[in-house]
Amino acid sequence: MTIDKMRPAVTIMLDKERHILVDMNALFNYEGLTGRGIGEINLKKMTDLRAMLWASLLHEDEALTLEQVSSMMKIDNVKNIGDSLLQAFTKAMPDAKGGAKKNAPLAGSTSGATVGIASNSPSPSSGI
Numbered sequence: 009m010t011i012d013k014m015r016p017a018v019t020i021m022l023d024k025e026r027h028i029l030v031d032m033n034a035l036f037n038y039e040g041l042t043g044r045g046i047g048e049i050n051l052k053k054m055t056d057l058r059a060m061l062w063a064s065l066l067h068e069d070e071a072l073t074l075e076q077v078s079s080m081m082k083i084d085n086v087k088n089i090g091d092s093l094l095q096a097f098t099k100a101m102p103d104a105k106g107g108a109k110k111n112a113p114l115a116g117s118t119s120g121a122t123v124g125i126a127s128n129s130p131s132p133s134s135g136i
Contacts, residue, residue, distance in 0.1 A: 022085070
């Protein structure tokens, strides 16, 4: 599927080049999988990171499974995945003037993380 300019996707290299798109369908799919809404997304949790990545990739591949997404996630690309998801959230939420919001709070962040700032990097005490 071709990404058009009206749908702000973020390109990421996983098993192949893919495009993260945070749109209403992605949010519906995330909520359907987790039972939690946008206000409860926490990209510091690996299950939320995987669920949101899966939901934001379905627009390209409707048959994509959670297990396939899990196999795309590696210790050395988790930070890039989180950064890319945050970038996709930023692109998806234009301000009133039509531009992307700058440092909009990430819904559900327990650390006060903002969109555009990585919030999923494992900390030394996280055990990862």
